[in-house]
Amino acid sequence: MEKGQLIELIRSKRSFLCVGLDTDPEKIPSWLKQEFEDPVFEFNRRIIDATIDLVVAYKPNLAFYESQGSSGWRSLEKTMDYLHSLKDQAVFTIADAKRGDIGNSAIHYARAFYDRMGFDSVTVNPYMGEDSVKPFLANNGKWAIILALTSNSGSRDFQLQEPVFAEPAGSIPQNKKNLFEQVMERCMQWGNENNTMFVVGATRTELLTRLREIAPHHFFLVPGVGTQGGSLREVAEKAMTKECGLIINVSRKIIYASSGKDFDKKARQQAGLYKIQMEILIRDKLII
Amino acid sequence: MEKGQLIELIRSKRSFLCVGLDTDPEKIPSWLKQEFEDPVFEFNRRIIDATIDLVVAYKPNLAFYESQGSSGWRSLEKTMDYLHSLKDQAVFTIADAKRGDIGNSAIHYARAFYDRMGFDSVTVNPYMGEDSVKPFLANNGKWAIILALTSNSGSRDFQLQEPVFAEPAGSIPQNKKNLFEQVMERCMQWGNENNTMFVVGATRTELLTRLREIAPHHFFLVPGVGTQGGSLREVAEKAMTKECGLIINVSRKIIYASSGKDFDKKARQQAGLYKIQMEILIRDKLII
Numbered sequence: 402m403e404k405g406q407l408i409e410l411i412r413s414k415r416s417f418l419c420v421g422l423d424t425d426p427e428k429i430p431s432w433l434k435q436e437f438e439d440p441v442f443e444f445n446r447r448i449i450d451a452t453i454d455l456v457v458a459y460k461p462n463l464a465f466y467e468s469q470g471s472s473g474w475r476s477l478e479k480t481m482d483y484l485h486s487l488k489d490q491a492v493f494t495i496a497d498a499k500r501g502d503i504g505n506s507a508i509h510y511a512r513a514f515y516d517r518m519g520f521d522s523v524t525v526n527p528y529m530g531e532d533s534v535k536p537f538l539a540n541n542g543k544w545a546i547i548l549a550l551t552s553n554s555g556s557r558d559f560q561l562q563e564p565v566f567a568e569p570a571g572s573i574p575q576n577k578k579n580l581f582e583q584v585m586e587r588c589m590q591w592g593n594e595n596n597t598m599f600v601v602g603a604t605r606t607e608l609l610t611r612l613r614e615i616a617p618h619h620f621f622l623v624p625g626v627g628t629q630g631g632s633l634r635e636v637a638e639k640a641m642t643k644e645c646g647l648i649i650n651v652s653r654k655i656i657y658a659s660s661g662k663d664f665d666k667k668a669r670q671q672a673g674l675y676k677i678q679m680e681i682l683i684r685d686k687l688i689i
Numbered sequence: 690m691e692k693g694q695l696i697e698l699i700r701s702k703r704s705f706l707c708v709g710l711d712t713d714p715e716k717i718p719s720w721l722k723q724e725f726e727d728p729v730f731e732f733n734r735r736i737i738d739a740t741i742d743l744v745v746a747y748k749p750n751l752a753f754y755e756s757q758g759s760s761g762w763r764s765l766e767k768t769m770d771y772l773h774s775l776k777d778q779a780v781f782t783i784a785d786a787k788r789g790d791i792g793n794s795a796i797h798y799a800r801a802f803y804d805r806m807g808f809d810s811v812t813v814n815p816y817m818g819e820d821s822v823k824p825f826l827a828n829n830g831k832w833a834i835i836l837a838l839t840s841n842s843g844s845r846d847f848q849l850q851e852p853v854f855a856e857p858a859g860s861i862p863q864n865k866k867n868l869f870e871q872v873m874e875r876c877m878q879w880g881n882e883n884n885t886m887f888v889v890g891a892t893r894t895e896l897l898t899r900l901r902e903i904a905p906h907h908f909f910l911v912p913g914v915g916t917q918g919g920s921l922r923e924v925a926e927k928a929m930t931k932e933c934g935l936i937i938n939v940s941r942k943i944i945y946a947s948s949g950k951d952f953d954k955k956a957r958q959q960a961g962l963y964k965i966q967m968e969i970l971i972r973d974k975l976i977i
Binding site for chain 1: 711713750752753755756757758759760762763765766787788789790791792794795797798800801805806814815816817818819820821822836839840841842843844845846847848850868871872875
């Protein structure tokens with residue numbers, strides 16, 4: 402999906418919500434497991450049917466499928482086939498795989514998610530540098546969504562790490578750069594705003610202004626709203642652009658809103674609450 | 690596999706060779722594809738049969754299986770089942786998956802590779818920090834093999850990145866630390882030499898002494914010997930310990946030694962050449 406199409410999708414749906422399909426067989430309603438041969442796919446299908454008019458993106462996290470082995474991968478393939486069958490409902494798809502390997506291997510990962518499963522984008526871990534990132538940038542209309550500053554507590558360990566020095570703190574020069582800043586600046590040289598997005602955690606609102614200064618025109622994929630506690634309004638205030646520039650992901654708060662027969666209706670209600678807030682934010686910014 | 694068992698395996702086999710099962714359907718002999726329903730598994734089975742007495746480890750790279758979708762994952766599951774069926778032939782197994790995600794997801798990845806497929810170890814990307822690494826350390830006899838300094842050209846981009854400063858180079862203090870050093874030091878606080886190894890590329894021999902100083906007792910998984918040009922002797926001279934402390938991986942040079950009917954015999958010959966060199970190095974160090 403090209404950038405223009407994504408912006409048009411956000412405008413027409415008045416939403417920049419992404420639903421994270423972190424479908425854990427232990428957490429889905431137990432009756433699904435009794436009634437269906439592939440309860441993970443059935444869960445996803447019902448969540449999609451219940452929410453697709455409210456969202457611009459779906460983001461399956463590969464960890465939840467891989468823990469079921471090859472049958473989990475099959476459930477994910479069926480989910481993607483189902484999304485592609487809904488031809489009148491355009492939606493952006495994100496393989497939350499956080500892959501990163503040497504060039505030769507990265508080409509195979511890109512093939513797995515772009516060509517075989519038809520995802521629009523893959524989340525990419527930048528630790529291994531240029532040749533591990535570039536294969537994800539080589540396909541028109543496909544996107545590398547690069548981990549910059551993630552929403553978890555571990556982001557302090559390296560991403561926020563500053564140079565280590567013997568001198569007292571006061572003597573550290575002003576232009577030192579954290580790892581996440583180095584990552585963003587370097588990746589912006591390899592790709593551009595039409596094939597690169599950044600993962601920016603909603604739990605780091607104090608840094609959002611700085612992140613937006615570094616990349617004024619790139620889309621940010623923002624996890625951490627919902628269960629992890631990030632504020633949608635604060636993210637929008639600090640990082641929304643004239644083109645929106647945000648895809649906000651919510652997983653557990655939506656897909657596990659209920660474990661009853663009506664789990665899909667409850668998921669729709671939750672998604673609707675986020676969507677209404679987003680519509681207001683979009684109107685405030687005069688994006689519509 | 691416990692550390693003591695791994696060292697005993699290296700002693701008894703007089704080898705610290707790992708064969709990388711980077712099995713690419715486009716590169717395996719074409720006759721396999723005509724004769725077998727699952728040529729990837731058949732290729733792996735024959736490579737294993739031809740080399741298992743010469744090696745201490747096998748390392749399938751997930752990228753090559755995922756590019757075949759769920760059927761690729763099935764080929765990998767069958768390969769692992771086959772390895773587990775060879776009860777009289779102990780071997781260490783490495784899922785070269787380079788995973789890294791927030792704690793909740795990392796638990797699912799650990800489950801996928803340790804519990805479901807029975808790997809002894811997983812390669813782990815440290816970019817997301819403590820909660821992304823620790824779930825791979827929580828199982829007795831299982832190992833996180835953490836990316837420190839990789840063998841590819843992109844390792845210069847962040848792993849070798851030094852702090853950025855305005856002052857002239859001469860004014861940079863002596864105790865500045867590259868990212869890979871920060872990663873090793875931090876990960877050594879989270880785990881220990883019985884559940885943590887580091888990936889250290891053989892193409893970075895000028896830094897091997899420094900790496901060994903940082904982690905004198907940890908095993909290093911060393912890719913980059915073979916097609917990528919790293920020197921086995923130089924790696925051993927700079928980083929071998931009294932317990933060996935090295936697992937050296939070779940992929941393409943061994944598994945694609947021939948595309949004929951005799952590909953497995955040629956793979957054995959190649960593996961044998963590395964094994965002889967390793968036996969000499971082991972004897973020199975008085976490990977036997």
